[in-house]
Amino acid sequence: MPRFMKRLNSFTALILLLLLVTACGQTGSNNQAETPAANTGTETSKSADGSITVEDATGTVTLTKRPERIITMEFSFADALATLGVQPVGAADDDDPALFMDEVKSKLTNYTSVGSRYEPNIEVISSLQPDLIIVDLVKHKEVMEQLKGIAPLLVLDDYQADYEQMLKNYMIIAKAVGKKAEGQKRLEEHEAKIADAKSKLQSTDLKVLPAVVNPKGFFAHSDHAYTGSFLAKLGFTDPVKDENSYPQLTLEQLVETNPQVLFLMPTEKETIVNQWEANSLWNKIDAVANKKVFTVERRDWSLARGLIGSEKMASDIVNSLGK
């Protein structure tokens, strides 16, 4: 009898564990009403028969008409659509709309989450009956065949893209959704904003290091990362030169690298930096000694990677380093 009880107890423990886990999975999901949204912009299509042809990362994509039910699989694609006044019907947001920048989110009023950017929910994507899906060359390699069966794909190299590549991607998206003129105009606006930000910066002869910090590590954004290339565009130097976009640094390496400005993107409230601050080596970093350590939002700097995101980065930089 006691043996039976013992067994029963352990089974109850297991079931409790399972329940806990499922409960956790659900807290993240949000219930977006499934209301298809049409294009809000009004403009004329370029081609005579209304068909659109663009070159993406894998070849030529021909769309018979201007797409109206678009699904974005990366934050930067949603950013691009938001600037063009196009509403995606679905977007991969890792089940957390808070990961969108506020400005982007306010423009995406009615979208259905298709789940994680890494493991998108194919069923939801299919049920939205899209006529264009914008995917990343690297991240969505595995599901590309499946998605092709649902709708035409626009494949862009976003994950490994630097700033210039992002601008090219932006124009491809603008063309694909039939808003080439608007795209061009918005791009010029963007370039003016960046030039304006640049003019407000006194000296750009600085070693500026952006980094994501979490409780376990300090992940520098190297000159190959999107943020690093954007800083280079503004005239700064990213002191971490590496093929790898996000190498992890130890305190010793950071002190050796000795950046003059640090932009930290914390994932949690308490990160490894709290530990490092207790070490007197931390104060030997020029950025710390000169009080040039700034905290910025990771979703703006690292996740967004679009026009709106870059403009936010520029304004953050001007606020921190401008005259």
Added chain:
Amino acid sequence: MISSSHKGKQNRPRFLLFLFSVLVALLAIGILCSLKWGQAPVSWGALWDAVSYRTHDKTSLYIQTLRLPRALLACMVGVQLALAGLLTQLLVKNPLASPHILGINAGAAFAVVFGLVAFADLSMMSTVAFAFFGAAGGAALVLSLAGTSRNSYVRMALAGITIHFLLSALTEGLIILNQETTDSMIFWLVGSVSQAAWKDVQLLLPFFAAGLILAFFMLPSFKLLQVDEEISIGIGGRLSVIRIVGMLLVLLLAGSAVALCGPIGFVCLIVPHIARSLVGGRLTVLLPLTGLLGGVLLVYADFVSRFIAFPYESPVGLLTSAIGAAFFIYLARRNGGAAA
């Protein structure tokens, strides 16, 4: 178990003295190397100034606040994991066992990932606490499934592997469902001492000391685990008590190490075997040798792991797993041939 004639020769005091002094020397050299070579170049003179605490410039601080605690932590964790491995192998009478079959690694990993998902702002200290209690929970789960009754070795191994995979599956599930919050856990899941600070050494020290003292006092009792169950009961050993204490000791040693550094693979498995092949199965010698060897191995593994992707760190668990996996196949094949 022991081919007595030549192992007997090896147990001569002079040989043992030689062996232990060589290992202590190796350990000292290993720690010295860890202090000397890292990302920043340090000259011998600066190293001497730093360890004698005469200077407090940048270079000295590297050594005093980063490299020294790191080397010590690697050594302590190595000792703890190796001892935990030896004890587990004795407890479940299975030479291929390591503490993960008691659910310790998987329990700790699950608890940490669960904590990160459930509580948005988990402090460093509470992560360690979560991991330790997760390890304890995993062990308790395995024990409650297997029981401590006689001849439960096979059941223990099966229950252990079952719980290990169940908890690992749940952990994976949590990671997939919460990509953003758990990104940082990937590094923890391989095991590393690269971020060690004095605080970590302080935190581990009580576990380290208590574990060693307990192991020392339980040494005579643990010898009973080596003989057949019938015989040890015949001598009057209270096997179930010994096994529970052994289990707690494994938890104390492996649980605290895993909580602090993540699961560092295969140290627990391979070190006891190397030690056994050097001195045979006599526990009075085997136990301290296993501990010492574990410390030496991890100090060197940590040192080498710095140079795999220089100047960036690679988790030391990656290196130990790579060595360990090859060693495991060798062991399994050899033991498969001979009656173990």
